[in-house]
Amino acid sequence: MRRVAPVRQTDLVRASPSFDFSAELWEWSSKASWFFVTVPVDVSDEIAARMEGFERGFGSVRVRVRIGGSEWATSVFPDSKRQAYLLPVKKAVRVAEAIAPGDAVVVRLALVDLP
Numbered sequence: 001m002r003r004v005a006p007v008r009q010t011d012l013v014r015a016s017p018s019f020d021f022s023a024e025l026w027e028w029s030s031k032a033s034w035f036f037v038t039v040p041v042d043v044s045d046e047i048a049a050r051m052e053g054f055e056r057g058f059g060s061v062r063v064r065v066r067i068g069g070s071e072w073a074t075s076v077f078p079d080s081k082r083q084a085y086l087l088p089v090k091k092a093v094r095v096a097e098a099i100a101p102g103d104a105v106v107v108r109l110a111l112v113d114l115p
Contacts, residue, residue, distance in 0.1 A: 018110035044084040
């Protein structure tokens with residue numbers, strides 16, 4: 001029988017499922033200035049399937065995100081109207097990456113807290 005090497009924590013982090021996609025940045029129509037990217041439906045479906053029963057408050061899922069040279073930790077939130085997750089994009093990222101509502105952004109999203 002072949003001996004298997006133990007898995008180190010850093011290997012688990014590298015093995016976290018990640019998703020690459022392009023989507024439009026948009027502004028929530030309310031008094032507050034919230035900006036989001038809608039996670040594509042097929043990616044949202046896969047996230048929901050992987051994380052079923054392990055969601056946090058409001059059905060959120062913790063993720064690590066990269067847009068351009070900016071990387072940060074946040075959560076995606078389910079939106080029943082769009083049938084997809086919403087990714088909030090904070091001002092520091094919008095400024096650093098020079099993106100505005102209507103711009104298409106390339107996103108890498110990795111799941112955190114895998115079951």
